[in-house]
Amino acid sequence: MDFRRDIADDFDQEEEQPELPIDFDEIEAQQEEEKKGPPPKFLGMTAGERAFVSMMFFFIILIFGAAILAVTGRIVI
Numbered sequence: 001m002d003f004r005r006d007i008a009d010d011f012d013q014e015e016e017q018p019e020l021p022i023d024f025d026e027i028e029a030q031q032e033e034e035k036k037g038p039p040p041k042f043l044g045m046t047a048g049e050r051a052f053v054s055m056m057f058f059f060i061i062l063i064f065g066a067a068i069l070a071v072t073g074r075i076v077i
Helices: 008-013 022-037 045-073
Strands: none
Touching: none
8 A cells, every 4th residue: 555645635635724814914014013113222222322321331430440549548649
């Protein structure tokens, strides 16, 4: 007995498959609305704004560190 199946056999046998309620127009509308929105932001800032804030934070730490070292006498200015 030959258990191999012919490709045409799949097309000859029409089995009842349940129809899924898919509304492609609604899906396309949702995708287009997502594309129209502004680009996502991390912490509510753009990349340039985050870079500026991180540089300012770095310089503040440098200034406070130098001030603490000067007050404690670890460095002489």
